[in-house]
Amino acid sequence: SPFDDSLIASGSDDGKAFIWRVPEDFTLRTEEKEEPKDVAPMKQLSGHSRKVGHVLFNPAAANVLATSSGDYTVKVWDVEAGSPRLTLKHTDIVQSLSWSANGSLLVTTSRDKKLRIWDVRQEAPAHVAPGHAGAKNSRVTWLGEHDRVATTGFSKMSDRQLGLWDIRDPKEPVGGFQMLDAISGVCMPFWDDSTQCLYLAGKGDGNIRYFEYEHDKFEYLSEYKSADPQRGVAFLPKRGVNMHENEIMRAFKTVNDSYIEPISFIVPRRAEVFQGDIYPPVVGTKPAMPAAEWFEGAEGLPPKIDLESVYEGEEPTEIPATSKPFSRVPSSSTMLSPSKKDAEQAPSKQRPEPIKEPPQPSPALQSPPPSMKEQTSSIAALASKFDDKEDSSSGEDDTSSFEEVAKPIERHQPRAPEKHTQNTEPEAITRKLSSPISPTKLAAPISPSKPASSAPLSSSSSQPLSAGFPAPLDQITLHDIKTLLETQSRTIMGQSEKIAALTEEVDRLKNTIGDRM
Secondary structure, three states, X not given: OOOOOOEEEEXXXXXXXXXXXXXXXXXXXXXXXXXXXXXXXXXXXXXXXXXXXXEEEOOOEOOEEEEEEOOOEEEEEEOOOOEEEEEEEOOOOEEEEEEOOOOOEEEEEEOXXXXXXXXXHHOEEXXXXXXXXXXXXXEEEEOOOOOEXXXXXXXXXXXXXXXXXXXXXXXXXXXXXXXXXXXOOOEEEEEEOOOOEEEEEEOOOOXXXXXXXXXXXXXXXXXXXXXXXXXXXXXXXXXXXXXXXXXXXXXXXEEOOOEEEEEEEEOOOOOOOOOOOOOOOEEOOOOOEOHXXXXXXXXXXXXXXXXXXXXXXXXXEEEOXXXXXXXXXOOHHHOOOOOOOOOOOOOHHHXXXXXXXXXXXXXXXXXXXXXXXXXXXXXXXXXXXXXXXXXXXXXXXOOOOOOOOOOOOOOOOOOOOHHHOOOOHHHHHHHHHOOOOOHHHHHHHHOOOOOHHHOOXXXXXXXXXXXOOOOOHHHOOHHHHHHHHHHHXXXXXXXXXXXXXXXXXXXXXXXXXXXXX
């Protein structure tokens, strides 16, 4: 049960569902050759005529249970009364089911390849849409408080697929089906509403891959790989993870039907203080309403708890369900497996509130070289940094990113003799602009994420630039520099056009010779 960790529901082959309570002193660790103590079920729910395949508690109301069976029905039970109150009839075997966050809707997939979204208390489907076309089983999970559901299944060619559906118009998946691979095992989906991540565990293989949901798409993050195949997987509620180690999810998988293996998913950052961006408020142990009110038509979200109070070892602080909506994690790069990648992330004490930042480009990727027009505008922008400001006062702050450039000489001061002009400002400017300017050097000053001072221009000999001026270096003006750069840019553009024309002519001649031969 989502509100009682010791309450368990199970289904059996004889068409019955059972409700169990785990004793407080129960343990599987016994002395050698000693069997664990047997536990008797609290309640027996009888109503299905064939094997019960799925059991699922309502996430908002207390003691409301949904069960599916081979008799093509889903029954909704009042656990306290021990009787079925609602029946949802299908045309084939139900393969999976999932509740909405407020517990008013239920989504199911069945062997007839249909996706059904049920208004449960009306006992009628609100939408019926074609699902995955493959013959193998499909699975479905509701994406928390979103109006979206995710399905996994197979195509006609037996490729594994992932689908995202809008419950308001589920005629086809949003953006089409996403192909995963060609493995034959069924994918079991699990949703984490706090980090907005979807986990896909393959039945029969040892892999668990996870995706981040953002902008109506699933972005692949990483994958846990193991040589031990899993037959079943379950995830611990978020309030039970180890927040001091930045554990965001913990899975338990069965291995060879002999033991259960825990798997922790940890964000690789220093855990000195509470990390609020990866631990937003989560659903606690208090339901939104009792079963009787839910069956009468009430609906609502259960209250949440502040995980920071749990982190500090205090009594969980309750937050009403109408509080501020979920705040997204900064970027997908924080949701990484510790064994896969090393990430450097500042602790939350440096930025107390999560800030959504635009995704940064990968350092392994390089942007394409700028065009000729962009180079021309960049060269002019560089030259304009040395414009003389006649009306500027001597005490004005220097905002130029070229910190090593000396302060310009005031115009009213007399010009020094020629033999003493070697260390004047025009020569310093010439040294800054003398080296050939390549696209890679121009990219740094115009990048929004780097200041121009991060890529100073080379201070090589001033001969390559001064050779193009008819006047001595001490008489070169900024207008001359701009004129020369613009002339060179036009010449380069003209040569590029001639090269393109010659290339076309060579290709035409080659084609003509080839036709004659």
